[in-house]
Amino acid sequence: DAGVTQSPTHLIKTRGQQVTLRCSPKSGHDTVSWYQQALGQGPQFIFQYYEEEERQRGNFPDRFSGHQFPNYSSELNVNALLLGDSALYLCASSPDGGLDSPLHFGNGTRLTVT
Amino acid sequence: RKEVEQDPGPFNVPEGATVAFNCTYSNSASQSFFWYRQDCRKEPKLLMSVYSSGNEDGRFTAQLNRASQYISLLIRDSKLSDSATYLCVVRGRNQFYFGTGTSLTVIP
Numbered sequence: 001d002a003g004v005t006q007s008p009t010h011l012i013k014t015r016g017q018q019v020t021l022r023c024s025p026k027s028g029h030d031t032v033s034w035y036q037q038a039l040g041q042g043p044q045f046i047f048q049y050y051e052e053e054e055r056q057r058g059n060f061p062d063r064f065s066g067h068q069f070p071n072y073s074s075e076l077n078v079n080a081l082l083l084g085d086s087a088l089y090l091c092a093s094s095p096d097g098g099l100d101s102p103l104h105f106g107n108g109t110r111l112t113v114t
Numbered sequence: 115r116k117e118v119e120q121d122p123g124p125f126n127v128p129e130g131a132t133v134a135f136n137c138t139y140s141n142s143a144s145q146s147f148f149w150y151r152q153d154c155r156k157e158p159k160l161l162m163s164v165y166s167s168g169n170e171d172g173r174f175t176a177q178l179n180r181a182s183q184y185i186s187l188l189i190r191d192s193k194l195s196d197s198a199t200y201l202c203v204v205r206g207r208n209q210f211y212f213g214t215g216t217s218l219t220v221i222p
Contacts, residue, residue, distance in 0.1 A: 033210070042118075042201055043158065046153055056208040070216035080200075090157055102148050103196040103203075 001028055004106035006091050012112045015041050021076040021109045025093030031055075032074040034066060034102065035090040049074050050096055059068055076110075086113045115138050120202050120213035128221050131192045135216045137185040139203030147178055147203035149187050149199045153214065158201055160185075192220045 005024045013019050025032050035043035045058035049068035066075045072093075078085055080089045088110050092103035120137045125194055127133050139147075147164035162169065164176040164185055173187040197220045204211040 035212075040214075042214045045209055045211070049207060058209070088155075102146075102160045102163060103158075105159070108157050110155075 004029075004091055004093050004104050005071045006106035006109050007088075008079055008109060009107060010110045010112075012114065014112075014114050017081050017113075018077065018079045019111060021089050021091075021111075022073065023075070023093075023106055024073045025026060025091075025092030029093035029095050029104070030072050031094050031096045032068060032072065032073075033092045033094070034074070035092065036060070037088040037108075038068050038089055039087075044049045045062060047101065081113045086111060116181040116213075117141060117211035118202055118204050118213040119205075120216050121214060122214055124217040126219045126221055127192055129194060131218060131220075132188065132190050133192055134189075134204075135187045135200055135202075137187075139183050139185070139202075139204045139211070140182060141204070141206060142180075144183075144204045144206055144211075147185050148203040148205070149174075149176055149185075150203055152201055153198050158212075161200070167179055171195065187199075189218075192218075194220050194222060195216055196220050 006023045033048040034046040037043045051112040052068045063079045065077045088108045089105045090108045138151040149161040150158040151161045164178045168177045173190045177186045199215040201215045205213045
């Protein structure tokens, strides 16, 4: 039973560039959420995708955008990268509904912006 | 005010000690509650869900007090392998809110 998979594991970009991160949810899960985790902080919610639509969004600028595909996999795109975008980006999946269902995380993508 | 607040620690305890972490949440309509464990530079992993009646999993006991909007995690007989950051997580309608995490180091 494959868990949540993310790619790439590490990425180095320069300011102003654009980046795309990818995520495949755990088998049987149809909801994908993206989080940003800066060093020493808890994960911060970016947005959630369900049925190929952004269902909810956290307090992140429009430079952060995403997509969900019919197979439930998802992408996170960040445009015009800033130094402050350097962080661990976590993808998490869950089955929709089920108020008690926890999140299952991927290994994350560590993004460094120089 | 933050949705979820935790004491960041760090907590440094000897092997065999009992340690307790606390967490408060601001939204009384919150629906589900969890503790996650995160090792250095790794992803968070579910430790346990938290139920109003309290629940136990081996050396770990979680409690929820909805009236006080308070969640706790008790670790008994601490092991070196328990060293990690413990994240308190609260689920609202469509979003999970994370605390900043409490750092635990178990010392030989």
